[in-house]
Amino acid sequence: xxxxxxxxxxxxxxxxxxxxxxxxxxxxxxxxxxxxxxxxxxxxxxxxxxxxxxxxxxxxxxxxxxxxxxxxxxxxxxxxxxxxxxxxxxxxxxxxxxxxxxxxxxxxxxxxxxxxxxxxxxxxxxxxxxxxxxxxxxxxxxxxxxxxxxxxxxxxxxxxxxxxxxxxxxxxxxxxxxxxxxxxxxxxxxxxxxxxxxxxxxxxxxxxxxxxxxxxxxxxxxxxxxxxxxxxxxxxxxxxxxxxxxxxxxxxxxxxxxxxxxxxxxxxxxxxxxxxxxxxxxxxxxxxxxxxxxxxxxxxxxxxxxxxxxxxxxxxxxxxxxxxxxxxxxxxxxxxxxxxxxxxxxxxxxxxxxxxxxxxxxxxxxxxxxxxxxxxxxxxxxxxxxxxxxxxxxxxxxxxxxxxxxxxxxxxxxxxx
Numbered sequence: 001x002x003x004x005x006x007x008x009x010x011x012x013x014x015x016x017x018x019x020x021x022x023x024x025x026x027x028x029x030x031x032x033x034x035x036x037x038x039x040x041x042x043x044x045x046x047x048x049x050x051x052x053x054x055x056x057x058x059x060x061x062x063x064x065x066x067x068x069x070x071x072x073x074x075x076x077x078x079x080x081x082x083x084x085x086x087x088x089x090x091x092x093x094x095x096x097x098x099x100x101x102x103x104x105x106x107x108x109x110x111x112x113x114x115x116x117x118x119x120x121x122x123x124x125x126x127x128x129x130x131x132x133x134x135x136x137x138x139x140x141x142x143x144x145x146x147x148x149x150x151x152x153x154x155x156x157x158x159x160x161x162x163x164x165x166x167x168x169x170x171x172x173x174x175x176x177x178x179x180x181x182x183x184x185x186x187x188x189x190x191x192x193x194x195x196x197x198x199x200x201x202x203x204x205x206x207x208x209x210x211x212x213x214x215x216x217x218x219x220x221x222x223x224x225x226x227x228x229x230x231x232x233x234x235x236x237x238x239x240x241x242x243x244x245x246x247x248x249x250x251x252x253x254x255x256x257x258x259x260x261x262x263x264x265x266x267x268x269x270x271x272x273x274x275x276x277x278x279x280x281x282x283x284x285x286x287x288x289x290x291x292x293x294x295x296x297x298x299x300x301x302x303x304x305x306x307x308x309x310x311x312x313x314x315x316x317x318x319x320x321x322x323x324x325x326x327x328x329x330x331x332x333x334x335x336x337x338x339x340x341x342x343x344x345x346x347x348x349x350x351x352x353x354x355x356x357x358x359x360x361x362x363x364x365x366x367x368x369x370x371x372x373x374x375x376x377x378x379x380x381x382x383x384x385x386x387x388x389x390x391x392x393x394x395x396x397x398x399x400x401x402x403x404x405x406x407x408x409x410x411x412x413x414x415x416x417x
Contacts, residue, residue, distance in 0.1 A: 096130075
């Protein structure tokens, strides 16, 4: 796929033949990977959050609000955090954000009574702010660790930092919940994973102290410059594809346990099976991702995932595991290709900003998805209706990529090289 017409990248020192090529699996990439994997466990454990809220007698609409409030704060705070942290070192910010998230998890066993909704909302808001700071730092450092020409592979491998917790925590939690005595104690136990995340900060400290932008150029990063970098990227439909794709994944994560209560399937099997499939795809196929025809594969994945989500909602129970494997295969290909489209069609000066805009679409989906799911259940369509909505969402993702492809072809004809 040719790059989006725009400013040419300036020559880089590592483009010279005399210097060895950068390795993707560098020391800093591996350390950042380990730290993000432990920190993302705070999100993976919330797979049972919606069912816990139902057990508390909270209405579907309020369940959607409480689910989405954490990600709403991430959406609101990430842009400001991204701008500020590009000019500064990230070590103090990451240290504080991990500690705050751990303290929030420890507070869940003390939530209850008539003020439970307000207390849960406050905890979600605080953790959302901490997550916004942490994820902005992580993305900014990540894009500086990925060598040129390995963007799809880099994003594919780094996405395992979220997949590995989802492959382990739900299956383990289903066994621990009867022993621990409920979800709040499970959330509190997860706080212990903040300790290895904090330990990763020690060897990463030299890199985290270095700003992504030099001090003399920090003043040029105004709000107008940020908006121009986003609005002139030509990535609007790719961002919309990211949004609709992520709405599907968010709904599947937070409402799968409810669907399994209707269909009789085991939620732990879903999380373990689809994450194991994605991990295998990205471990053994990541070196081929940058050679795939991206538009063809993304639209094909969207079509397959549309059928897959309808099958999970309305299909027979024996098809649950095969459809889950297909779901994992589609996700294993679709996310890194969407992320690579944003990476490759950004200039060096806008790459970090555009990557954070992409992350903002995922934040938006995490806010909108639970609200949509709550509305569908409140309207009486149940969990099967929620998964029908996921099929519509990923279908929209495919349509957005088709529109973007048409725009790129027209732009290429109008501006031949």
